[in-house]
């Protein structure tokens with residue numbers, strides 16, 4: 001299996017500086033000259049199949065190959081895995097058969113992985129047992145470094161689309177839609193949790209930023225090859241620019257089965273819309289990392305105060321025709 005570990009270019013990493021509590025001038029100047037370790041995120045790319053065991057082993061390798069914040073000065077605080085990290089069905093109905101509650105053995109194994117590896121994990125889309133026997137939830141699960149589930153987000157927008165030149169997807173046949181917008185505190189900042197096709201609904205990201213104050217938007221995905229080539233990077237950069245948030249998008253890449261193929265190109269994008277880490281489609285499996293500089297969010301927002309300039313939804317009157 002081809003495997004790569006990529007780092008963001010150095011000049012893009014601006015470490016935040018410690019604020020000094022009051023102390024003797026000597027102690028203050030010693031501490032002030034010390035930069036805080038940068039906050040760092042990793043984005044993982046893989047080609048999951050309908051083999052739970054193989055997928056777990058790949059995830060475990062990706063986690064273990066990632067330098068950890070606790071172990072290394074330049075370690076990663078939070079690693080993001082794509083939608084369907086643990087399972088991609090090869091046939092209709094397979095996902096429903098393997099769906100489990102969050103306290104079932106599949107998710108518990110990933111909780112142990114987070115705990116043993118001492119790292120926070122964003123698990124992009126898990127087949128969570130649903131409200132009835134014919135529906136599951138497509139659930140984004142956030143684990144802390146002790147292996148606890150911190151937050152879960154059930155995918156709101158379901159992919160019922162006839163993709164030109166590909167196939168007809170009808171996610172709602174077997175998936176129940178989520179109904180809640182979810183943000184989560186983490187060591188790298190306030191996260192907005194979303195999944196894949198949600199990316200096409202900018203209102204969700206607007207709410208995450210302007211109502212819920214998210215700083216980093218997560219978009220774990222299994223985009224189709226056709227729609228990914230046409231829209232993936234443009235949509236992700238647009239969401240970063242218009243919300244002035246970091247966007248972290250872990251992707252499935254390559255061929256999962258005879259009928260299913262995904263568009264890779266996992267990305268980390270800064271709040272100005274610059275791509276600061278990338279795993280191209282041809283690198284099927286790997287981790288890319290980048291620094292998260294929360295002061296960069298502040299400076300982008302200060303220089304272009306769109307939150308203050310926002311008028312739709314507050315003072316504009318609707319004119320009837």
Ligand SMILES: O=C(O)CNC(=O)[C@H](CS)NC(=O)CCC(=O)C(=O)O
Nearest residue numbers: 084159169171196197222223224227
């Ligand atoms: O079925 C699974 O295993 C997991 N779910 C998915 O992969 C979902 C539903 S089929 N895929 C997408 O939302 C692709 C969106 C997309 O490609 C676009 O918006 O263009």
